[in-house]
Amino acid sequence: MPQKNDMQATIAWAQRVVDSTLPLAAAFRRQTVVLQPQAAQDLRALLEATQALVERIADPSGDARHDMMNLIGAIRGYGEMLQEEGSELHTAVATALPALLHASVMPNSSAESAPSTYQNISHSALEPANRQSASEPGVILAVDDMPENRDLVSRLLGKSGHTVLTAESGEEALELLNTMAVDVVLLDLMMPGIGGAAVLQRLKDNERLRATPVVMISGRQDMDQIIACIQAGADDYLLKPFNPVLLQARIAAGIERKRWHDREDQYREQLERRERFIRRTFGRYLSDDIVDEILESPEGLELGGDLREVTIMMSDIRGFTTFSEHLPPQQVVTLLNRYLGRMTDIILSYQGTIDEFLGDAVLAVFGAPRRRDNDAERAVRCAIEMQQAMDAINAANLADGLPTLEMAIALNTGTVVAGNIGSERRSKYGFVGHAMNVTSRIEDITAPNEILAAQSTIDAIGVQCQVGDRRAVSVRGINETIAVYSIEGIDS
Secondary structure: OOOHHHHHHHHHHHHHHHHHHHHHHHHHHHOOOOHHHHHHHHHHHHHHHHHHHHHHHOOOOHHHHHHHHHHHHHHHHHHHHHHHHHOOOOHHHHHHEEEEEEEEOOOOOOOOOOOOOOHHHHHHHHHHHHHOOOOOOOOEEEEOOOHHHHHHHHHHHHHHEEEEEOOOOHHHHHHHHHHOOOOOOOEEOOOOOOHHHHHHHHHHOOOOOOOOOOOEEOOOOOOOHHHHHHHHHOEEEEEEOOOOOHHHHHHHHHHHEEEEEEHHHHHHHHHHHHHHHHHHHHHHOOOHHHHHHHHHHHHHHHOOEEEEEEEEEEEEEOHHHHHHHOOOHHHHHHHHHHHHHHHHHHHHHHEEEEEEEEEOEEEEEEOOOOEEEOOOOOOOOHHHHHHHHHHHHHHHHHOOOOOOOOOOEEEEEEEEEEEEOOOOOOOEOOOOHHHHHHHHHHHHOOOOOOOEHHHHHHHHHOOOOOOOOOOOOOOOOOOOOOEEEEEEEOOO
């Protein structure tokens, strides 16, 4: 029986509200009331909502209780806006409004229909001066299946400078949100079709929309549903009939949250854009691994180093000095850029660290700053692909009337000191040690179009490698002989 009693109490309440509007309706019909255009529009909307309430009282089928409470809220809202006109109101209207506003206060009929939150607000809080939004204006989407509620919200928020979009269904709201930027959504909980809870869930599942604040509006004090919506991501809620002060406060808080989120997104985007710029800029001078180490840990900029076992690669164009002496500077630059550009791409694709360009020579290291189990193998495969790429480079050179090039590559595996070398004002990530010198000496004796690898590199490769005959060579500055092999291929 509680539901029946609640319905009877709601009908009785609705009838009292209708009765309280009769003096206003009579004055309006007799045209004895002259109002300013805005006040006249509010009075007309109030009376239209009253007529809709009368029709619902006569036909209490379906969800009539919900509809009646919505209409009463609209009537109260228009009455409060009329009251704000103050001295501009005709005496007949001003005299009738207090009774109407009193009648529209929800009676204590049951727990479910207990007074809504607005009744606990002091009367002073309802003064027009306090109704202004504390935040900057925003774009508000009001979603409600009842036109009276949409119009009322539009009027209330429009007075504070907000742009108000409206939708009469969850489907229409979702379409609008997909095409327009919105700061806050006022979402009615109970609607035909896609209800408020379902719309809320879709918003929170959408990466682009999930940060948009949502204020749920309900004509029922169904705490279970309200709690479920808050848990699903709703930022706040209002009960119908809602108080304009609370509405403005919720909207202001929602806009502020949206502004903070937008500023965070902008800041994050700026940081990401700056990091991309840094990576692009430093990537022209340092390997990706070194850039990552610098950006990811402050320690990456500190001077110092540690011992690393690495595979060192040194390549050189044979006879380039002679070319450069007989070619115009622009052609020299074209040759170098074409060659170094392709070599750089290949080395980086094998996770090699380019230490530096020495004119036409390239010094690269595999195994620092990040060590991998197959450093030596990747170095060999990289060297083979570099030699293979020379055919395409030379074809392009011939097409441009430039000389063809021959490259020699030396490989050596050993221990080096790897780290930041230099001073506090200028430093570089580099490598020093005996193994570097050995590699340079091997490169000196490497023939054009040859890949010459030290025994240490052959031993470090984890797969079968096709090599030429073993050679024991003596190199300048190194006392002991060095075993080297010409690399001819490597197993896939």
